[in-house]
Amino acid sequence: MRKLIIIxxxxxxxxxxxxxxxxxxxxxxxxGRYAKLPQAVATYVTGEAVxxxxxxxxxxxxxxCDPKTSAEVEQLVLKDGLKATxxxxxxxxxxxxxxxxxxxxxxxxxxxxxxxNKDANSGNSRKRITVVYMAGEASPDKIKSLINCEKSK
Amino acid sequence: xxxxxxxxNMPDKKRIKLLIDRYFDATASLEExxxxxxxxxxxxxxxxxxxxxxxxxxxxxxxKQRKINRRHSMLTASAAAAxxxxxxxxxxxxxxxxxxxxxxGTCYAMVNGSRIDDEAQVxxxxxxxxxxxxxxxxxxxxxxxxxxxxxxxxxxxxxx
Numbered sequence: 267m268r269k270l271i272i273i274x275x276x277x278x279x280x281x282x283x284x285x286x287x288x289x290x291x292x293x294x295x296x297x298g299r300y301a302k303l304p305q306a307v308a309t310y311v312t313g314e315a316v317x318x319x320x321x322x323x324x325x326x327x328x329x330x331c332d333p334k335t336s337a338e339v340e341q342l343v344l345k346d347g348l349k350a351t352x353x354x355x356x357x358x359x360x361x362x363x364x365x366x367x368x369x370x371x372x373x374x375x376x377x378x379x380x381x382x383n384k385d386a387n388s389g390n391s392r393k394r395i396t397v398v399y400m401a402g403e404a405s406p407d408k409i410k411s412l413i414n415c416e417k418s419k
Numbered sequence: 420x421x422x423x424x425x426x427x428n429m430p431d432k433k434r435i436k437l438l439i440d441r442y443f444d445a446t447a448s449l450e451e452x453x454x455x456x457x458x459x460x461x462x463x464x465x466x467x468x469x470x471x472x473x474x475x476x477x478x479x480x481x482x483k484q485r486k487i488n489r490r491h492s493m494l495t496a497s498a499a500a501a502x503x504x505x506x507x508x509x510x511x512x513x514x515x516x517x518x519x520x521x522x523x524g525t526c527y528a529m530v531n532g533s534r535i536d537d538e539a540q541v542x543x544x545x546x547x548x549x550x551x552x553x554x555x556x557x558x559x560x561x562x563x564x565x566x567x568x569x570x571x572x573x574x575x576x577x578x579x
Contacts, residue, residue, distance in 0.1 A: 269494065301529055309544050313524030326548040356559045364555040382555045396551040413553045 290369075291342040292379055295397055296325050300339060305330045319412050321402035322375060328396040336383060336393035337361070343381045343397060350379075352406070359387025368406055375401040378409055432466075435459065439470050 295301070301308040306329035316324045331339075340362050347353055352368035363386035369377040380398040400409065438455040441447040447455065459471045528535045528544050535541060 273494070274500070302532060304531060307528065307530050307544055307548075309528040309541055309548065311526045311541060311545060313526060315526050315538060315542060324545060326545065328548055328551065354556075354559055354563075356555075356562055364559045366552075366556065366559075380552045380556075382551050384551070384555075396548055398548055398552055410556075413549050413556060 290377075290379075290399075291345040292397060292399055295327055295339055295342055296399065300329065300331075300335065301327055303329055303331060303335070316402070319402075320404035320408060321400050321412075323401050324398070325400075326396065326398040328394075330392045330394050332391070333393055336385075336395050339395055339397060340381070340383065343367075343379060346379055357386070361386040363387070372401075374403070376404060376406070376409075377401045378406075380413075432464070435462070435467065439467075442470070 296308060296310075300306060306327060308327045309325065311324040312322065316322070329335075343365060344362065346369065347355070347365060347367045350367035350369055354364070354366040355362060356364040361383060362381060363383055365379070365381040367379040367381075369379065371377070378398075378400045380396075382396045383393055384395075385393045404412070435455065435458050438447060438451055438458065441451055442455055455470070456474050459467045459474060526536070526538050526541050528541045530544075535544075
């Protein structure tokens, strides 16, 4: 009976451990209530439009929101950032102004999260934030050149 | 226990011996085996001590085997159930991008609650998002560079 319980617990632990690696906290940003807020702009792109950049999926959310919502989103990003293998962060006024996170590979995908809060240390009552998630075969250098390339367009 | 021939309902010795022979010849039916077991259990004749010992051993062995089989099948069933739960949990808890495995070529945006499917517009919004990232990334690099310069200057100043 004891062996039975141990084996079942072991298998369940494997299942949940595996599942936890698959799920990201930023999924709550894109799939949750934040995307439905007024003035929120959410994009979801897969297929040919991004495959040329070796990206399998691109998701973003930009919005102007109250400080409480901004802080919630920031926390979700930082939670995933804890697992990052590579990161660049800039904090201003105690809040994340800019974050770039490279997450561990999963299912042969490199995964990237970017976060910007243009009003991190401003006294503005509205915070303009942008969260971007990308996954695919693209290397970090390719992602950098994509970002720079899109800016120069 | 009673003597085998003393009670009217007990099988007689002849019958028991016949059953014993059939048992050891492996020709006894299940009913005959049960009859034999009942007969020797209710009979204290020393002549049947040996068969009583064999049947007793077989009963214990059968009982243990049934317990082992029951334990084994419970273990197998539990392991199977746990494996099913593991698979369901693995599939069911989807990650941020798993949905698009079944829907390739998705391209849409939600703006103020309204859906936009025009690819050009969506890509334009995508570019705007990346521009935001780019400008901040450049600033971040600038901060890092200026801090390194400050550090270098401090070190140089301290050497002088």
